[in-house]
Amino acid sequence: MAEHLPLTRRAMIAGLGCACCTGLFAGEALARISPAAMRPLIGPGYRPTDADERGMWQQYERVEQEIAGSNLLITDPQLVSYLSSIVSRVGGPAAQDLRIYLARVPEFNAFMAPTGFMVVFSGLLTRMRDEAQLSAVIAHEAGHFLRRHHIRRWRDVRRRTDLFAIFAMAAGVGGAGTGVYLGDAVRLAHVGTILTLAAYSRELEAEADAMGVRLMAETGYDPMAAPDVWRQMTQEIEASAEMRRRRPRRGYSLLASHPAPESRMADLRASADEVKTGGRAYDRGRERYLNALGGYRKTLIDDQVKLNDPGASLYIIRNLAADGWNGLLRYYEGETYRLRGRRGDRELAERSYAEAVRLADAPPEAWRAHGYALIRIGRREEGKAALSRYLALAPNAPDAAMVRFSIQQ
Structure with missing residues (x-):
């Protein structure tokens, strides 16, 4: 089991801000791109031949070395x-060249590099209900790789700025904006800055959507999981904003560069029907997914709840509970209420703890919380x-x- 996050929420969000704040909901909706029109542009063992693409690869190879040395990575071999097995399944003809890293950062994010490595944030795993939903995100990122979106966008941006100079500047920008030492958060911010400065256009995003849905269907995953993921994320952002009494912000999530308006949902559903x-x-693969997470699911949900974003946390927990409540979800529902601390939240938390311990899989902490709640209302023997x-x-x-000591008193 991984240890608790070594970063404060402020430090983490500040460090990742420059990595993910590319929130541009620009342009009018494009006509839907048919999955049938999408063909991989590269095959196994691809290596660039053009000078500018070779230079880009050299820069990203250094980025991969930096990521591989981060202590934010979850390195559990089984997980x-x-x-990696999902990448191999939905990665298309170049799947054998793809690598994946899992960073313990409780935000919804993932990005793909042109050299074939992918970084998935642990917050993505927290939110997925089954393997098909996870495959939707991975297949979408693989679509960017297979369609060579990086070099296409790189050449466009190079006409307007010097990305090689930005490589040298990115780490300094990430730290200077916060006034605190962020350690590995800055390193990931550096990496994220490099990967998101050339944010994809709406056309390239539409291509990745179509390519991803096609990869899912060809390998047996339910392609309807793709629109489900984006719908969930949109609703989570709205739930978070509503509880904070603010307008929805999409600037620090995967939706920043992957906008999800209703038109996009309609396109994804139409593409899923088509393929x-x-x-x-x-296949949805729910049981496989839960078995693969194992004890890490508790850590993932704990990390989310400790962000103290009760609107998002309650939405995530209830969305996961759509497949059935369990003791773990009920306990963290109670923890979310407890941390929110509004009038009446203590009673709501205690009710959740009581419901948690009625379920066979309640975590030990649910019994502790329930015990202290019983003692508080005078039911001391039951509490003990x-x-x-x-x-x-x-x-x-x-x-x-x-x-x-509490029991002895």
């Missing part, structure tokens, strides 16, 4: 192997029994001595 073959059963249950489930917990 990384699982992600489906009548009578074929398509719940705390004893917590100690039985987590005898080596950091607060075990304190809980034992």
Whole structure:
């Protein structure tokens, strides 16, 4: 199990701000690009021959070295192997050349480099309901690689600025704007700046959508998972803004460079219908996904809740619970209310804790929270029994001595 995040929310968001704040909802909607029109432009073992593309690859090879040395990476072999298996499945003809890194950052983000490496933020895994939804994001990013979007956009931007100079500046910009030392967050911000300065046009995004949906269907995933992902993200952003009484902001998520208006949802649904073959059963892979996350799911949800964005957290938890409530989700529902701290939230939290411990898979912490809640309302013996249950489930917990003292009082 990974340790708790070594970064404060302020530091993390500040450091990643320059990585992800390319939120341009520009231009009119394009005509939908048919998945049938999308063909991979590269095959296995591709290497560039043009001088400018070779230079771009050299820069991104240095970026990959920087990412590989970050202590924000989750390196659990089984989990990384699982992600790699999905890349191999939906990566198209060049799948063997693709690599994936998982960064422990609880935001919804992923990006693809032209040299074949992909970075997925852990917040993406937090939000996905099944393997098909995860494959939708990975296939979309693979679509950028297969359609050579990086060099197409790179050449366009090079006509207007010197990206090679920006490579040298990006890390300094990431740190100077915050006034704090961000360590690995700045390194990821540096990387993200490089990868997002040449944000894709709406046409290239539409191509990646069409290519991704095609890759999903060809490999047996339900392509309807693609519009589901973007719908969920739009609703999460709106839920977060509503609770904060602010206008929705999409500037620091994957939606910054991947806008998701209703027209795009309609295009994704139409493309999914187009690529489906009548009578074929398509895979969602929910159980495989949950099994692959295993104990990490608790860490992922914990990281999200500790961001103290209750609107987003409650939306995520309830969206995951659409497939069925469990003890873990109920417990973190209670934690979200507790951290929000509005009038009546303590009672809502205690109700969630009580519902959590009725479920067989409640985490030990739910019994602790429920026990203290019972003691608070005068049901001391029941509360002490719940705390004893917590100690039985987590005898080596950091607060075990304190809980034992509470029981003795």
